Amino acid sequence: MIEIEAIRHRVETNTILHELSLNLGEGRIGIIGANGSGKSTFARLLNGLILPSAGRVRVHGHDTRAAGDVVRALVGFVFQNPDHQIVYPIVEEDVGFGLRNAGLRGDALSCAVTEALESFGLTEKRNQPAHLLSGGEKQLLALAGILALAPRVVVLDEPTALLDLRNRRKIARILADLPQQVVLVTHDLDMLDGFDRVLVFDSGRIVADDTPARAIAHYIRLMEA
């Protein structure tokens, strides 16, 4: 459960998010809205990457301000641009990075890396330089690295922006099968099939909070206005 209590977010004199309170408890939550409406800012508040100017966010009871390190272990965050996430030069080292931080060594580490690479179709790239992967492959690598850590919640900020149709479908299948709570920011409305709840952002406010079909209809009306 993610509890959002009376948060507001401002940068200098700019109000990026107006006051909002809500609980996120469903397994699959989508976030849509126009460019610049506050979706990424909201997503980053969920794992303490940014702290709200007012109010608080709690994940499984842990406040992002008071217990940022606990929250970051609970909430895996997948960035829109995988270059912001890939830290090691070789593919297998990059997937292994978080696993080593989580204490895995030796065979356990090697098996976990093998499994993560296999499930994302990256086995053949194991020993290649990560910077030579295509944009879509980098996105899969970033996601593999986060999911290998088995966080309780996965927040993804436009993870399919660089992907072709096959890889978009692959990510959709991977997300559908995850045991974790998923919060997905996306402009790719097809990704919201089967989701429990979709929030629509507009100018820093949530203007719809509904089933995917009704939320998408609201968003389309907004875009056509």
Ligand SMILES: Nc1ncnc2c1ncn2[C@@H]1O[C@H](COP(=O)(O)OP(=O)(O)OP(=O)(O)O)[C@@H](O)[C@H]1O
């Ligand atoms: N650190 C910052 N300093 C100044 N302005 C910011 C900062 N972060 C975000 N903004 C502004 O806040 C608004 C919301 O940004 P945000 O990235 O949350 O939007 P978004 O809905 O994710 O957009 P997109 O769909 O284009 O990714 C934008 O106008 C952006 O320029």
